[in-house]
Amino acid sequence: MTDRRLTPANGRVAAMHLAGQVDAERYLEGWPAMVAAPVVDLRAAPDGPRDRQLLLGAVVTVFEDLNGWSFVQGGDGYVGYVPSDRLATMMPPSHFVATAATHAYEEEDFKSPDLLGLPFGARVQVLDERRKFFETNVGFVPKSHLRALDRPFTDPATVAQLHFGVPYLWGGNSTRGIDCSGLIAAALQACAIPCPADSDMQQADLGAPFEGAFQRGDLLFWKGHVGMLVDDTTLIHANAHHMATAYEPVERAILRIEAQGDGPVVARKRL
Template identity: 75%
Template sequence: MSDRRLTPANGRVAAMHLAGSVEAERYVEGAPTMVAAPVVDLCAGPDGARDRQLLLGAQVAVFEDHDSWSFVQAADGYVGYVRSDRLMDVTAPTHAVGTVATHAYAEEDFKSPDLHHLPFGARVTVLDERRRFFETNVGFIPKKHLRGVDRPFTDPATVAQLHFGVPYLWGGNSTRGIDCSGLITAALTACDVTCPGDSDMQMAQLGEEASGDYQRGDLLFWKGHVGMMVDGDTLLHANAHHMATVYERIDIAILRISSLGDGPVIAHKRL
């Protein structure tokens, strides 16, 4: 059975490459579009539950716009529904937010009205460079808060650590709220590494099996959970027990997670 999360087909429409393998009323090529809001929910259905989130500037392929909802596939392959008014025509992002968060202002002045609160990883297009700000397609942003998309981070653990203290949010993918797999996605995407959206996909697709001592950047998987080691003894993970992204000694985390009924570590992967 095909995975709903990765299959761009909903009965009415399906991606052209699925013709002959799934049933649909019509088969279409996905139209390239971009996310126009700081953070949007990618839902299982129109007005449905949040599966994941997409950030400003993320490109998606739209297969259908129906009753104010667009049926889309994200760059990582994840399929779902986004409110159509949260999408815009594609531009070429030049920079991404490289700090925990920033604001886009109406003018080249931090006392001017703030137009948007942008999370880490949101992508924008720089139109002009001023003394302390970049003028972008969404407003004026402090230059110190943006990083060229041609300069990806090199250490996923460093990016993950930027999310320390971020509140836990099921399906969350931003510094406004994040879950375990969202944390891994944020860390790897910022390092220009393609990362699937959910922990089961990440366990299947990321890294190589490892054994022995833990190293910085290693991924540990439980059933339905994932975290990243920041050193040989410390796990960083977003979890519902603490309702935040926290550091936890790995031996304590393993014991606690098992005692709560979620079982042992089932995979140790090294990127």
């Protein structure tokens, strides 16, 4: 049985490699495009509920552009619909936002009008280097706020901790709002570690099971939830109990989550 979230097919169109596996009127390779807004909801259907989110500069494959909605597949394999006007022609990014947030300015001056607010992980193309700013495809961004794509972070827990206090948002993937699996994806992808989008996929694909004491970077899974250890006793996770990305003593979290009816830990994974 195919997973809708990862299957680029909607009955009208399907990816060429699915010919003979799923029914569609047309099979095609698709074409590349780039997300052109700071944060865009990836929806299960046009005007439907949010499944996940895509950030500025994310590369997608477009399979259909119909009635103002594009049917796309993101780099993590997740499939869905985004407004077509939130996509643009490919402009390969060179840097990503490496702070919780930043702004793109009209001029090389922090007093000039700000054009966009950018979340952590948004990707831009640097066009020129100035004294304190990079000129990018979306405006002037402080140099200290950007990091070259070929210089990823090396510690996922550090990235997770950068999201401390971010409000909880179901299906969220940014420092404007994030959920449990979005936090893990942001942490790993910033370290150039491939990571699927949802917690069930992450449990299946990430790391190896382990026993014994926890250590920094370990992942703890419940049914429908995931968190990361920042040390041997402390969990960081985006959760609806705190409605934020919060620290919690891991043993307390285990007891609380089971007591509230969400069951026991189902997997312990080490990256």
